[in-house]
Amino acid sequence: MQAYNFHTESGEPMSEPRRSFTREDPDSRRAALIRATLELIAEFGPQAATVRAIAAEAGLTQGMIRHYFSTKEELVNAAYEAHMQAQTEASEASAGGAGTARARLAHFVAGSVTPPVADPRAVSLWAGFIHMIRRDPAMHATHRESYLRYRDLLQGLLSDALAESGRPVPEAEARRLAIACNAVIDGLWLEGGALPEAFGSSELEGIARDSVGAILGLSLLRDEASQ
Amino acid sequence: MQAYNFHTESGEPMSEPRRSFTREDPDSRRAALIRATLELIAEFGPQAATVRAIAAEAGLTQGMIRHYFSTKEELVNAAYEAHMQAQTEASEASAGGAGTARARLAHFVAGSVTPPVADPRAVSLWAGFIHMIRRDPAMHATHRESYLRYRDLLQGLLSDALAESGRPVPEAEARRLAIACNAVIDGLWLEGGALPEAFGSSELEGIARDSVGAILGLSLLRDEASQ
DNA sequence: CCGGTAATTATGCAAGCGTATAATTTCCAC
């Protein structure tokens, strides 16, 4: 390291100009720090997300972390919140297409077990936050809210799809089905992320479609999923 | 801390006897260190598993880690291997009962989504190892082997259960079904561990039974699972 | 164009980290 510590040939330290900088708006600085934090946690784990590493990854100096966040923990919390919000928005966009409820469900399921949602980085990132989620009440609440929102989305989709095919289900049953379908999706997401080389490229997508279909008693067709 | 640093009333350090000890056999010492390592990673994450914390949790001094393992990393690897081996043995014991294949399958599935297999500690422990699994080839190999062994066990059980009910399936199809059932189980394991308060006490067990049943086209009865 | 203010960089600090080594204690062979 020490990319900015120049020395003379004799080894003596040489006075060296400070790195130049430009002032940027606070939001983009915060975003850069959050992005760097998520990148490091996903790729190398929470241990690697030190203030110095985060600053380097963001192309800044470590003082910026304390300038924009009162503590490193606060930055990590902000990063978690930003990540969960992005995920939720992506899910809702993925569920919001046109077509029959069955087609929207198929599309939603397929999107949840293929990149970029399902990939080793995403699983690693999730795992990196688990311990903090268990201990920090605020992070636990964010996690809970995000999970339930995703599951409710799924429950709405499958309720509509079942009603559409003439087999409406009461809400309690829809809840159970949503938990089950969510489990299939999460399980495939997990396995694809933790052991990607063990599966063919679109194998998990097909298995997800068939399994959710079997649980619901619907057939989710391939071409419906990919539209 | 400093439980063994006595001082006089005036605050001066007082020469103090070393803590007494007994010599124990190397295996039990190694086991104690491994147990302490797993406990800390599960409960507080890898960051909390420092040599000092591990030694304290094991009731030893930190020199023992270097005495029984050449490095802390080696201890962590040994702990991971020991954990995975224990899990594999538990799975195989759970699958090895008597009765029809369908009953054994039901029992196996139920055991995988209820404590002690499914609980927040287990999920945390798994999450704590993920990043090392991704980067350390030896740990990756252990993970892969353990996962495939579990899945093969499940595949054997469901193959037998299907054959038993007059609907044998080719191996390629059995593999797909095993991946799917494994996903349901893992997903419920994950959700139950990450958000335990969101589910009723035996709710996940029932959902697992019904979902695996739906995927396989078998009905797995409650009393079959609990025998 | 220039002075002031806030953003940014650079440096310092105490605490904790993993590892190395010295000092002490246990316990078995004889």
Added chain:
DNA sequence: GTGGAAATTATACGCTTGCATAATTACCGG
């Protein structure tokens, strides 16, 4: 009993960590 080897404790070292503060630079309003 009593050495003596090995297990165990205690301490020290260099490095990294998160956080604090001092020094510098960019940019805006006049």
